Amino acid sequence: MNDPAPHAARFHAGLGAGLALALALAWAWLAAATAGGTEARERKDALAAAHALAAKVEAAGATEASAAGAVAAWQKAQRAGTVARVVLVDGARLAASTDPADAGETAAPRRLRLEEKALFDRAKRLRGIAEENAQGVQKTSEEDASRREDGSWQVAVPIRRAGAVVGAADVERPAAPPAASGGSGPGPGGRALAALLALALPLAAFAPARRLRGPWAPAAVAVALFAIGFGTFVAWASRATGGAGDGVSALSASAVAGLLALGVVGSGIAERGLRALSKNRVAYAYTLPAMVGMVVLVFFPFFYGIVLSFTGQTIFNVNEPLSDLWVGFTHYKDILGDLALVKRVEDGSLALNYGNFYWTLIFTVVWTVTNVAIGVSVGLVLALALNVKGLALRPVYRVLLILPWAMPNYITALIWKGMFHRQFGVVNYTLMLLGFEPISWFDGPFTSFLTALATNGWLSFPFMMVVSLGALQSIPADLYEAARVDGATRWQQFRSITLPSLKPALVPAIILSVVWTFNMFNIIFLVTAGEPGGATEILITQAYKYAFQQYRYGYAAAYSTVIFALLLTYGIFQNRVTRATEGI
Amino acid sequence: MVLVTLYPLLWVITISFSGGQSLALAALPPQPTKLDLVRAVIPWPQTLSAENYVSVFRDQPFARWLLNSVAISAATTVLGVFLACTAAYAFSRFRFPGRRTGMMSFLVSQMFPGTLMLIPLYIIIVQWLGLGSSRVGLVLVYATTAIPFCVWMLKGYFDTIPKELEEAAVMEGAGPARIFWTVVLPLARPAIAITALFSFMTAWNEFILAATFMDKEEMYTAPVGLRFFVGGFSQSWGYFAAGSVVVSIPVVFLFLYLQKYLVSGLTAGSVKG
Numbered sequence: 001m002n003d004p005a006p007h008a009a010r011f012h013a014g015l016g017a018g019l020a021l022a023l024a025l026a027w028a029w030l031a032a033a034t035a036g037g038t039e040a041r042e043r044k045d046a047l048a049a050a051h052a053l054a055a056k057v058e059a060a061g062a063t064e065a066s067a068a069g070a071v072a073a074w075q076k077a078q079r080a081g082t083v084a085r086v087v088l089v090d091g092a093r094l095a096a097s098t099d100p101a102d103a104g105e106t107a108a109p110r111r112l113r114l115e116e117k118a119l120f121d122r123a124k125r126l127r128g129i130a131e132e133n134a135q136g137v138q139k140t141s142e143e144d145a146s147r148r149e150d151g152s153w154q155v156a157v158p159i160r161r162a163g164a165v166v167g168a169a170d171v172e173r174p175a176a177p178p179a180a181s182g183g184s185g186p187g188p189g190g191r192a193l194a195a196l197l198a199l200a201l202p203l204a205a206f207a208p209a210r211r212l213r214g215p216w217a218p219a220a221v222a223v224a225l226f227a228i229g230f231g232t233f234v235a236w237a238s239r240a241t242g243g244a245g246d247g248v249s250a251l252s253a254s255a256v257a258g259l260l261a262l263g264v265v266g267s268g269i270a271e272r273g274l275r276a277l278s279k280n281r282v283a284y285a286y287t288l289p290a291m292v293g294m295v296v297l298v299f300f301p302f303f304y305g306i307v308l309s310f311t312g313q314t315i316f317n318v319n320e321p322l323s324d325l326w327v328g329f330t331h332y333k334d335i336l337g338d339l340a341l342v343k344r345v346e347d348g349s350l351a352l353n354y355g356n357f358y359w360t361l362i363f364t365v366v367w368t369v370t371n372v373a374i375g376v377s378v379g380l381v382l383a384l385a386l387n388v389k390g391l392a393l394r395p396v397y398r399v400l401l402i403l404p405w406a407m408p409n410y411i412t413a414l415i416w417k418g419m420f421h422r423q424f425g426v427v428n429y430t431l432m433l434l435g436f437e438p439i440s441w442f443d444g445p446f447t448s449f450l451t452a453l454a455t456n457g458w459l460s461f462p463f464m465m466v467v468s469l470g471a472l473q474s475i476p477a478d479l480y481e482a483a484r485v486d487g488a489t490r491w492q493q494f495r496s497i498t499l500p501s502l503k504p505a506l507v508p509a510i511i512l513s514v515v516w517t518f519n520m521f522n523i524i525f526l527v528t529a530g531e532p533g534g535a536t537e538i539l540i541t542q543a544y545k546y547a548f549q550q551y552r553y554g555y556a557a558a559y560s561t562v563i564f565a566l567l568l569t570y571g572i573f574q575n576r577v578t579r580a581t582e583g584i
Numbered sequence: 585m586v587l588v589t590l591y592p593l594l595w596v597i598t599i600s601f602s603g604g605q606s607l608a609l610a611a612l613p614p615q616p617t618k619l620d621l622v623r624a625v626i627p628w629p630q631t632l633s634a635e636n637y638v639s640v641f642r643d644q645p646f647a648r649w650l651l652n653s654v655a656i657s658a659a660t661t662v663l664g665v666f667l668a669c670t671a672a673y674a675f676s677r678f679r680f681p682g683r684r685t686g687m688m689s690f691l692v693s694q695m696f697p698g699t700l701m702l703i704p705l706y707i708i709i710v711q712w713l714g715l716g717s718s719r720v721g722l723v724l725v726y727a728t729t730a731i732p733f734c735v736w737m738l739k740g741y742f743d744t745i746p747k748e749l750e751e752a753a754v755m756e757g758a759g760p761a762r763i764f765w766t767v768v769l770p771l772a773r774p775a776i777a778i779t780a781l782f783s784f785m786t787a788w789n790e791f792i793l794a795a796t797f798m799d800k801e802e803m804y805t806a807p808v809g810l811r812f813f814v815g816g817f818s819q820s821w822g823y824f825a826a827g828s829v830v831v832s833i834p835v836v837f838l839f840l841y842l843q844k845y846l847v848s849g850l851t852a853g854s855v856k857g
Contacts, residue, residue, distance in 0.1 A: 039701060107666070255703045265731045276681050282760045283678035287686060290671035292733055297728035298693050301704035306702060318711060400586055403593060406839035410791040410807050414814055418821060424606060426595060429625050433618060458592070521792055526811065547703045548796060560700045 010580045043145055046153035046173040052077075053084055054159045054169040062161035064088065064109040067095035081174040086159065087112065087123040088167035092550075094119070095167065109543075126158045130165045140316070144168075151175025309558035315551035331558035335399035339550070354534040357562070364538040366531075367452070367524075368517045372510060374457040380502075381465025386465075387472045398469075405462035413526035416455040445535035448528045452536060460516075464509060471505035472498070511574050539563045594627035600636055600825035602629035606733035636826035646827050648802055649809035653831075656719050656805060657787040660726040664783045665776060667727065668734030673764055675735065676742035677750070687739075690732035702796060709797065717800045725793055730783045736784070742768065778842060785838055788831075806831050 037355045053074045075084065075098050085108075086095040094116070095177065097108040106113075112120050144156040152174045158165040165199035277284060289577045303424050309332070311325040335357045342352055352359060382401060384468050386394055402444070404412065420441045428438035441447045475497065483493045521540050530537040537545070540563060547556035592852045599606075640646045674680075675687055705725060715721030745768060769776070791807040798804050804812065810831065814825040 032684075071643035190727065203685075257841070280678065281681040283674045283683075286670040286678075286764075290667040290735065291686065293667055293728045294690070294693065294731060297705070297708075297724060298701070299689070301701045301708055304708070305701055305704040308707075318707075392745035397586060401589055402840065403836065404589055406836045407593070407832055408789040408791075408835055410789070411596075411810065411832060412592060413594050414811065414824065415828070418814065419592065419595060426625050433622060433625060458589070525792070544702065544792075547706075553703055557703050560703065564700055 012299050041547055042151070042153055042173070042175070042203040043147070043155075046155045046171060047143055047145055047157065049074075049078060049082065049173060050084075050155045050157045050169050050171040053086075053171060054157050057086055057159050057169060058161070062159050064093060064095040068108065071098055072276055079173060083172040085118045085119060085170040086167060087170055089123050090118070090166065092120050093167075096454060101344060119168075119170055120155045122170060123158075126156060126168050127165040130160075132156050191266075227519075305557045306561055309561045311554045313554040313557075315553070318553075325554070327554070331555050332562070334555070334564055335559060352535070354537070356462065357559075360539050360542050361538055363449075363536070364518060367449070367538055368514055371456050371460060371517045371520075372513050374453070375460040375464045375513060376506070377538065378457065378461040379466075380468045381466035382461065382465045383472055386469055401465060402462045403458040407459070407460055410522045410526060412459050413455055413523050416451065416458070417527045420451045442528060442531040445532060448531055448536045452523055452527050456517065459523075462511065464506075464511065467505050467509040467574055468502060471502045475501045514570075518567070518570075539566075591627065596630050596828055598627040598825075599669060599821055600829050601632055601826075602636070602822060605820045605822040621680055636822040637830075639831075640823045640826045644809075644813075644823055645802060645804075646806075646809060646823070649804045649806050650830070653788055653806040656726065657784045659719070659723045660730060660787040661780050661783040662725060662733055664727040664730035665728060665780045665845050668731050668738055668779065669769070669772075669776065670764075671731070672735045672738035673768060676739045677747075683693065687735075690735050694732045694736075701756045702793070705793075708795060717803045719803070722794060722797055722805075725797070726787045726790065730786060732785075734779045737779050738772065738775055741772055745771050781838055781842055784834055785842075787851060788835060806820055 053071065056070040056074050057067050060070040060561050071084055071086060075082070078084075083097075083099045085097045085099065085102075086424045087093070088095050092112045094108045094110055094112050126142060126144060129142055133139050134144065142158055148154060152172060154170075154172050156168045156170045159167045159169055230377055281464070310328055312327045312330070317325060337357055339358065340353050341356050341359055350367050354360075372584055386397060386401075419427050422428065422438065422442075423438050425441075427441070431438055440446055441451050479497050480493055483497060488496070502552060518538075519540050520538070523546070524536065524538050525544070528536045534542075534545075539559075543556050543559040543563060546552050550556075671686075675683060694836045709721045710716030710726060714722065715724070749767055749771070750763050753767050758767070789807065790805075791811070795808045795811065798808055801812075806827070810824055810827050812818070813820045813827065
């Protein structure tokens with residue numbers, strides 16, 4: 001049992017540290033949240049005002065004549081100092097303005113002056129965006145909002161007449177007068193409360209720390225007390241900021257952070273961690289460079305990819321924060337819930353829907369199974385052929401037969417693609433030689449599949465051959481002798497001697513080959529490129545297409561995560577199977 | 585069977601020496617006879633010429649692409665092997681909390697291909713770090729994908745170095761750094777060499793990451809450049825063939841030398857479990 005006095009001291013130190021951390025975080029977040037909250041609110045209000053103006057102008061017919069009346073009616077409800085202008089794009093006209101400077105000679109309606117080009121540009125831009133949105137799928141925001149240094153907001157929204165954008169409602173809304181609420185953090189009352197908490201908690205914890213046993217109990221008590229105190233603080237703070245949603249959520253986050261910190265320190269995890277760290281400094285120092293690299297460039301992208309899969313990020317909205325683009329499980333529902341394997345074509349018949357996830361999955365599985373089967377059988381046959389005793393030039397054959405594996409696989413993919421060329425490819429020449437008609441290989445899904453199969457089969461059998469050969473050569477010849485003496489036929493010898501000896505080598509090779517083939521990006525991408533029409537895509541090339549040809553990053557990330565989940569399942573399953581077979 | 589195996593290689597060599605850009609081995613008359621077809625299938629060029637080899641270097645930026653590949657692969661190898669050495673040594677010699685997790689995480693990350701993480705990697709490297717179309721970016725990505733494999737190979741080798749040597753050095757008063765640099769590393773030279781060669785080869789042969797990250801033509805690596813020759817915008821099979829032969833020769837020889845280590849490492853490791 002720990003010496004009570006140092007334990008209590010450490011405990012209080014931990015408590016104080018955790019509390020200070022949480023309060024500091026809360027302070028900072030609250031300040032940012034109130035400022036941000038204010039900013040967000042101001043933006044919203046400015047845009048609402050602009051929309052209201054646009055609605056009034058549209059209701060009045062969106063013409064120059066009617067604009068002034070609409071604007072005047074609107075102006076009354078606005079904050080003092082708000083300036084509104086109605087801009088019409090055609091003819092660069094200022095239809096109405098509440099700017100006090102636009103009076104007399106420069107009163108609206110009139111043509112826009114050169115200095116007012118910004119107004120015209122904004123209106124024109126909004127019209128362009130509206131037209132693009134009407135045509136395309138991607139929706140860009142049809143609002144323009146910018147905040148000036150002094151806190152005022154300049155916003156613009158489109159004005160429509162008969163469905164088409166004819167101009168913009170341009171509103172300048174001054175900053176809110178300095179309010180008594182919010183400010184930058186808790187006032188003196190809050191600070192006093194914080195000080196009280198800081199004093200009270202250690203005092204309150206002191207008694208339990210003496211009486212309760214184990215590292216967890218005092219920590220739990222402290223956490224509970226802290227939660228009560230901090231909860232009060234949060235309630236006060238959110239009331240003070242007028243219930244700004246951002247503020248409350250930020251405070252909750254900081255509350256959680258504070259509780260975690262307390263828990264970690266109070267329960268001794270931090271202390272044990274630090275001790276382990278210093279005891280094994282050398283080891284950690286040595287692994288640090290590699291681990292940093294791995295974390296930054298392997299693990300972080302992996303988790304970021306998963307986060308990305310829950311957003312609707314595309315190339316058009318990369319600059320927006322992810323929280324704005326959150327779509328939850330939409331992508332997953334689209335991918336996994338799309339059971340439309342067949343669809344109706346124009347002539348009414350049914351056709352396979354190649355973009356469907358399940359089709360691609362089935363195709364990938366078929367692709368993997370056939371490739372591995374071909375690789376294993378061809379490799380095994382060749383290994384048996386090469387294993388014949390006294391084969392002349394065996395090393396030569398071995399080297400030559402490994403060449404397909406040795407060549408960079410993107411080169412062989414392109415070579416085979418060239419050989420399958422409809423007009424000039426040697427495969428069709430050979431077909432013609434044998435009296436057949438040349439085939440348009442990439443026009444039909446099955447023939448396209450065959451091209452990829454041939455290519456991958458060609459470059460994957462050497463691996464199987466080498467593995468089989470190695471295993472075969474380790475089988476002692478006496479076994480065969482004994483079997484022959486006992487009268488076993490060649491087939492029986494093969495089944496009872498050769499195959500079992502091959503298993504320990506072939507099984508891991510097959511497992512590896514399955515994973516490699518499942519993800520064989522280069523062959524599919526370079527040989528068939530998914531032709532025709534996406535029929536020969538495997539999962540991983542499909543994900544690539546979504547990301548880099550359709551630029552739908554969020555959707556592609558979801559697709560990749562699904563692939564990852566499949567591989568993980570396979571990995572777990574395979575682990576169990578090999579563990580089971582190893583026992584044999 | 586050997587003929588079928590070798591045929592594509594002979595085909596590409598033939599085209600490289602054919603002096604033209606066509607992917608047909610021989611021009612066919614409109615009504616080809618059987619003999620014409622046979623001629624068109626035999627991998628021997630109609631006109632023997634090394635013109636493609638010369639012009640791919642002279643008229644195309646191929647030399648630059650080749651240099652890019654060399655630079656990137658070399659940098660990847662140096663960085664990857666160095667990082668892997670220290671980590672493998674720690675995993676092999678020290679026992680510390682997180683050792684097992686660390687090794688498992690390396691192993692697990694091997695199972696998942698780079699293309700799965702291509703999207704976030706792209707966002708991180710190109711948009712956040714601004715390293716798109718730069719050699720540094722690609723080297724970073726390649727090095728981190730090479731590390732797990734190197735760590736496993738090196739750790740296996742370090743495990744076979746007897747600890748008595750290090751204990752003797754400790755008794756003579758050497759610190760851990762000295763032991764690492766002067767005792768262990770020289771002994772591990774063969775394993776380091778092999779690991780380095782594997783890393784080099786992997787980086788040299790890598791296509792898709794390079795194609796995604798390198799936008800500017802002068803930054804292409806050799807694989808991307810070769811694909812560019814026959815990609816659909818151009819059909820310069822002669823250049824492609826000549827370039828392929830040049831790119832493949834070192835790799836093929838390297839591979840033939842290394843393949844026995846690869847197979848034994850892969851299967852032995854998996855069987856041991």
